[in-house]
Structure formats: C-alpha cells, structure tokens
Amino acid sequence: MDHEGILDRLPVVVYVVDSASGDVLYLSEGVKRYLGHVPDDLGTSTAEWRGHVHPDDAKDVPILDEPTRAAGRPFEAEYRMVTADGETVWVREEAVLIPADGGLAPFWQGTVTDITARKEVEEASWRSAFRFRAILDELPAIVYMNSLDIPLKTTYISSRLEAILGVKPEEWIENRRLWMDLAHPDDLERMMVEDVADYPDGRYLSEFRMLARDGRVVWFRDEAVLVRDEEGNPTHWEGVLVDISEQKVAEESLREAEERFRILVEKGSAVVYIDEAAPPWNTVYISPQVFDVFGWTQEDYLREQDLWEKALHPDDRERVLAEDAVKDDTGETTSIEYRLIDVRGETLWIQERSNRVIDADGSPLYEMGVMVDITERKLAEEMSAELAAQTYELGHLREMDDMKSAFMSAVSHELRTPLTSVLGGALTLQNSGKSMSEEDYDRILRMIVEGGHKMGKLLTDLLDVERLSRGATILQPWWGDVGEIVGGVVADCGALEGHPVETEIATVRMRFDSVKVERIVDNLLTNADRHTPAGTPIRISVASRRGGAWIVVEDEGPGVPDELKTVIFDSFRQGDTPEHSPGVGVGLALVAKLAELHGGRAWVEDREGGGASFNVVLASLSGQA
Numbered sequence: 001m002d003h004e005g006i007l008d009r010l011p012v013v014v015y016v017v018d019s020a021s022g023d024v025l026y027l028s029e030g031v032k033r034y035l036g037h038v039p040d041d042l043g044t045s046t047a048e049w050r051g052h053v054h055p056d057d058a059k060d061v062p063i064l065d066e067p068t069r070a071a072g073r074p075f076e077a078e079y080r081m082v083t084a085d086g087e088t089v090w091v092r093e094e095a096v097l098i099p100a101d102g103g104l105a106p107f108w109q110g111t112v113t114d115i116t117a118r119k120e121v122e123e124a125s126w127r128s129a130f131r132f133r134a135i136l137d138e139l140p141a142i143v144y145m146n147s148l149d150i151p152l153k154t155t156y157i158s159s160r161l162e163a164i165l166g167v168k169p170e171e172w173i174e175n176r177r178l179w180m181d182l183a184h185p186d187d188l189e190r191m192m193v194e195d196v197a198d199y200p201d202g203r204y205l206s207e208f209r210m211l212a213r214d215g216r217v218v219w220f221r222d223e224a225v226l227v228r229d230e231e232g233n234p235t236h237w238e239g240v241l242v243d244i245s246e247q248k249v250a251e252e253s254l255r256e257a258e259e260r261f262r263i264l265v266e267k268g269s270a271v272v273y274i275d276e277a278a279p280p281w282n283t284v285y286i287s288p289q290v291f292d293v294f295g296w297t298q299e300d301y302l303r304e305q306d307l308w309e310k311a312l313h314p315d316d317r318e319r320v321l322a323e324d325a326v327k328d329d330t331g332e333t334t335s336i337e338y339r340l341i342d343v344r345g346e347t348l349w350i351q352e353r354s355n356r357v358i359d360a361d362g363s364p365l366y367e368m369g370v371m372v373d374i375t376e377r378k379l380a381e382e383m384s385a386e387l388a389a390q391t392y393e394l395g396h397l398r399e400m401d402d403m404k405s406a407f408m409s410a411v412s413h414e415l416r417t418p419l420t421s422v423l424g425g426a427l428t429l430q431n432s433g434k435s436m437s438e439e440d441y442d443r444i445l446r447m448i449v450e451g452g453h454k455m456g457k458l459l460t461d462l463l464d465v466e467r468l469s470r471g472a473t474i475l476q477p478w479w480g481d482v483g484e485i486v487g488g489v490v491a492d493c494g495a496l497e498g499h500p501v502e503t504e505i506a507t508v509r510m511r512f513d514s515v516k517v518e519r520i521v522d523n524l525l526t527n528a529d530r531h532t533p534a535g536t537p538i539r540i541s542v543a544s545r546r547g548g549a550w551i552v553v554e555d556e557g558p559g560v561p562d563e564l565k566t567v568i569f570d571s572f573r574q575g576d577t578p579e580h581s582p583g584v585g586v587g588l589a590l591v592a593k594l595a596e597l598h599g600g601r602a603w604v605e606d607r608e609g610g611g612a613s614f615n616v617v618l619a620s621l622s623g624q625a
Contacts, residue, residue: 013112019097020105024049031112036084054080054088075110090119142241146224148234152176155236164243166213184209184217202226204239219248271371277356277364280305281328284366293373295343313339313347331356331364337374349378475513475597477621482508482517482549483542489521490540498534504541508549510620516594517618523587524553524614532557532611548600548619556611560604569602591616 007014007028016026035052053061057079075095080088095110142164144157153176157169165182172178183191187208204224209217224239265272265287271294274285286301294311301307312320316338327334333355340348354369428436428444436444483505490501521540528538536556543550560568569592591614592602599619607613 011113015095015108015110015112017095017108017110018105019107025107033114035081035089052081054082056080075108078115089114090116141243144239144241146237146239148236152237164212164218165210179210182210182212184211202228202234204237207244217245218243219245269372273369273371275367275369277331277366279328281367293342293348293371294340308340311340311342313341315339327354328367331358331367347375348373349375475516475621477511477513479509479511480514482510482512482551482618485514485517486521486540486542486551489518489525493522493525499529499532500535500537502537502539504539504543506541506543508542508544510548510618512549512598512618512621516597520591520594520616521551521553523591524551524616527587527614528553528555528557531555536611545617546619548598548617551616551618552613554607554611554613556607556609559606559610559612565604568604588614 007030010028010030012028013030014026014028015024017024050058050061061077061079062075075093075097077093078090079093080090082088092113092115093110094113095108098107098109100106140160142158142160145155146152147155154173157172159169161172162168167178167182180188180192191206191208202225204222206222207219208222209219212218221242221244222239223242224237226234227236227238228234266289269289270287271289272285272287273283276282276284282305283302286298288298290296290298290301296307309317309321320336320338323334323336326332333353335351335353337349337351340350342348351372351374352369354367356367357365359365426448429441429448484507487503487505490503525538525540532538532555539552539554541552543552569588588602595602595616595618598621600617602614602616604612604614
C-alpha cells in the first residue's frame with residue numbers, strides 16, 4: 001500500500017521532525033495546497049518552516065524545542081502563515097513526541113490544519129458581537145441578561161447603566177445584591193416580590209424607583225422575556241430598563257392638574273359640562289352642581305340627553321336652539337342668556353358660555369361650557385331698570401321744572417329790560433312829548449324802536465329753538481358764497497358799534513340756507529358783544545374746510561370755563577358774566593342746532609392770548625331739498 005500517497009491526500013499537512021536536530025524528516029504534499037510550496041521549498045529544518053510564519057505571529061509561536069519535549073506534553077499552536085502568493089492563511093499545528101524505540105531516536109509527529117474558514121467565522125462572530133454590544137451601549141435604555149440562578153445573576157448589562165445610575169457594569173455584575181441597595185425603600189419590598197423568577201410564563205413587566213449614586217430618584221420600566229433553547233428549555237432572561245422619570249413627572253403634574261381642575265369644577269358655583277365635538281353632541285361629563293342648580297342628578301342628566309332641551313323656557317326655546325345649532329356647526333365661542341324651568345317648576349335665568357377645544361392639528365376634541373345661575377342678577381337688573389325708569393321720569397320732570405324756571409327767569413329778565421325801555425319811553429312821550437326838544441324826542445323814539453327789535457329777536461329765537469327741537473324747521477338751500485353772507489351780517493350789525501371788528505373772509509361757494517347762516521353769524525356776534533368789555537376787538541373769519549365752510553368768531557373777553565364749554569350750547573345755559581346781561585340762553589343753542597342741521601357742528605375753545613374762540617363748521621347741502 002502506498003502509505004505516503006495516502007498521507008499526501010489527507011486534508012492536512014503531515015510532518016515528522018527529528019526532536020534533537022529539528023530536521024524535517026517528512027513533509028506531506030498537502031503543504032502545497034495550503035501554502036503553494038513544494039516540500040523542497042521549505043528546506044529541511046523547522047527553522048525554515050518558521051520563516052513562513054506571518055511576521056505578526058512569528059515571535060509568539062512556540063517551537064518544537066527541548067523544553068517542550070522535556071515537559072512531555074503535546075504541542076499545540078494556532079498562527080498565520082504567508083502563502084507563495086502572499087496570501088495569509090490560519091493554521092493549527094498539533095504534534096506529539098514519539099519516544100526512542102528499537103534504536104530509533106525520538107521524533108515529533110504532527111499535523112498542520114488549515115483553519116482559515118473557522119477563524120473567519122470567529123472573526124465575523126466577534127465583530128457582530130462587538131457591533132451588537134456597541135448598539136446596546138448607545139441605546140437610551142439599559143439592556144441586561146440574567147441567568148436562572150437564585151438569586152438572579154446578571155451576566156451582561158449595557159454601559160448605559162453608568163450614565164443613568166452612576167454604576168459601572170462590572171460592579172453591578174460582581175455584586176448580586178447591589179440592585180437591592182439601590183432600590184428605593186418604598187419599592188424594595190414590591191420589587192422583591194415581583195422578582196422575574198416568579199414569572200414562569202416568561203413575561204415580566206414592572207415599574208419601580210431606584211436611587212442613583214448622585215442621590216437622584218430614577219423611575220424605571222422593567223420589561224424582560226425568558227429565552228429558551230431549541231428544545232424549549234429556559235436558558236436565561238433578557239430585559240430592558242427604560243428611564244421613565246420624565247414621564248412620571250409629567251403624569252404627576254397631570255394628576256395634580258386634574259385634581260386642581262376637579263376641585264375648581266366641583267367646588268365652584270357654576271355647572272361645567274363637556275359635550276362631544278361631533279353629532280349627536282352628547283354630554284359626556286356634567287359637574288355635581290347640576291343637582292344644586294337644577295335639581296337633576298349627574299346620572300339623570302347623562303342618561304336623558306334631551307333633559308336640558310325639554311327644560312328650556314317656551315319663550316326662549318326657539319332662539320336658544322337656533323344659536324346652539326350655529327355653535328355646533330361653527331365651533332365658535334358663544335355666550336347666551338336664557339331661561340330654564342327646574343325640577344321644582346321655578347324659572348331660572350342661566351348664562352351659558354362655551355367653546356370648542358381642538359388639538360395641535362386643529363381637529364376638534366370636545367365642547368366645553370359652563371352654566372351659571374344669574375336669576376338673582378336678573379331680578380336685580382329688572383328692579384334696577386324699573387327704579388332707573390322711575391328715577392329718569394322724576395329727573396326728567398325735575399329737569400323740565402328747572403328748565404321752566406330758568407326759561408321764565410331768563411325770559412322775564414330779557415324781556416323786562418327792553419319792555420321797560422319801550423314803556424318808559426312811551427310814557428315820557430305821552431306826558432312830555434309836546435314840550436321836549438326835537439333831539440330828545442328822536443332819542444326816546446329810537447330807544448322805543450330798539451327795545452321793540454330786541455323783544456322781536458328774542459321771541460324769534462325762542463320760536464326757532466322750539467321748532468328745531470320738534471324737527472319742524474325746513475332748510476331752503478341755494479348755491480352762493482358763505483363769505484358774502486357773513487360780510488353782509490357784519491356790515492349790518494349795529495350791536496357792534498362798541499367793538500372794533502376785524503375780518504378775514506374768504507370766498508366759499510356751496511349749497512346752504514343763507515337765512516339760517518345769517519342767524520348763526522348774528523347770534524355769534526351778539527354773544528361776543530354781550531360777554532366782552534366795550535372797546536375790545538372782535539375778529540371773524542370764514543375759510544373753506546373739507547368742501548364746506550368754517551366760521552370763527554373770536555373775542556378778548558373773560559373766556560369760557562372748561563366745565564361750561566359743552567353745556568354752553570344747551571338751551572337756557574350761558575356763561576357767568578355779572579358785568580353784562582346774561583341773556584336768555586338760546587342764542588348759542590340756536591347756533592349749535594342750525595350747524596347740525598347743515599351737517600356740521602359748533603364748539604368753543606380758548607383763544608391764544610386770552611378770550612374765547614367760537615367755531616362753526618357747515619357742510620354743503622348738495623342734493624338736499
């Protein structure tokens with residue numbers, strides 16, 4: 001039998017080495033398949049063999065030397081060799097020392113096996129495990145594996161442990177009782193009862209607190225599964241510890257907020273409700289006050305969804321249901337007052353406010369509202385309104401009485417003066433007219449005529465104010481120049497002989513009632529003459545303003561106090577000028593009413609340098625009859 005042929009065909013390299021000299025006595029052809037070298041290329045000594053070992057492994061690979069032989073133990077080594085093509089292969093070398101026998105010297109008999117494929121698998125497995133460990137260490141949770149020992153022994157725990165609790169993984173693995181030392185005292189007993197060994201179904205879930213090394217309290221959710229082999233036998237536990245501290249804080253805050261909300265809702269006086277945000281809009285919550293206000297229990301209200309609608313007052317039902325339908329369709333915030341009939345048959349006034357609550361995406365979540373019993377307020381409002389009506393009536397009567405007194409006082413005073421002049425002059429003419437001089441006769445006659453004119457003007461003003469108050473005055477507009485009308489009034493106003501008049505009159509063409517504008521200017525000039533010292537100038541100006549006319553009459557009198565600037569245009573109100581006749585108080589009222597009739601207004605303000613500035617703005621009456 002060709003023994004060497006058999007050895008050459010083996011999937012290993014077979015060699016025989018002299019133990020004393022290290023010479024290679026035999027090397028099978030299998031080396032050519034591994035290294036691409038024929039036996040002659042490798043020489044005849046183990047030293048030359050070692051020359052083909054990978055440089056990174058050469059210094060660490062043992063040799064078949066005397067110490068190895070003396071120890072009497074088999075030779076084993078794994079290392080890399082470099083092929084003739086420069087490739088690297090992993091080999092495993094095993095040899096035994098054959099002692100001397102029958103005159104033969106002792107020798108090493110061994111094999112070299114190509115283990116490159118196995119090493120590549122181990123390398124891939126190691127790299128996969130390394131990557132897996134790296135992934136586990138980067139997870140925001142702690143991953144662990146526990147044995148089935150009692151008590152449980154942790155065989156692996158990810159480095160996230162140190163980031164969360166400040167404990168190194170190796171410390172946790174070495175100290176089986178460390179988890180009990182770190183457990184929160186209030187949770188330890190429960191944690192020991194809930195040990196994973198007590199979950200034979202292979203599922204474990206628990207939440208508990210642990211104390212970090214820096215004193216922080218950390219909430220964990222612990223989830224683990226029992227891993228079994230192919231035959232169904234349990235091998236170990238694999239689990240994950242998730243830090244849920246933020247979630248627990250949020251849950252606690254939510255619980256506190258809900259408690260505050262419950263106290264606010266259930267201890268207040270208003271009835272709070274929550275309805276669905278979609279048809280059929282059923283009520284899903286009603287606060288306990290529904291019994292105190294209406295006499296309904298919460299259970300009754302939620303069971304009978306039409307209870308509120310049935311209780312609406314007949315006079316309010318149609319209006320309230322219509323507004324409620326609009327609210328359901330639009331989701332707009334609403335506020336409505338209506339009447340309900342409670343279980344006792346009494347009518348209650350209710351104020352209801354509601355709005356639709358939506359989520360971050362704008363989708364409706366629910367309708368929330370409050371119902372407040374405002375019956376007492378409504379009764380108070382009704383009593384107040386009735387009292388106010390009575391008070392207004394009394395005040396109106398008192399105002400009318402005061403106005404009548406003011407009117408009688410003013411008219412009697414204003415009429416008395418010219419009437420005295422007329423009567424006195426007439427009596428003088430009657431008794432002494434024939435004997436007095438012509439000059440005195442003419443003077444008394446002029447006094448009688450002027451007195452008659454004053455009484456006539458007063459009566460005309462009173463009648464005009466009365467007509468304006470009733471809306472009986474009709475304008476007769478025409479196109480003309482306001483400035484021309486004002487200038488004519490100034491030229492014809494004999495009452496201003498004691499005051500120098502300064503004018504600044506512009507042409508303002510517009511549609512207006514010239515007679516009414518003459519009355520405005522005449523009354524303004526008469527007012528200035530009446531309330532300013534003799535000899536002081538009066539200034540009048542006319543200008544265009546926004547398509548209308550702006551008339552200003554200024555004087556250097558005492559001015560108008562702030563508290564009278566508005567009321568001075570009311571009927572029978574005038575300034576306090578003791579050195580001059582106060583007048584009947586209708587002149588400025590007539591000015592204001594005629595200005596309003598022309599679509600304008602009248603006001604008074606302080607004149608720069610002292611005195612008063614009376615302003616009238618008139619709008620063009622274009623288009624009016």
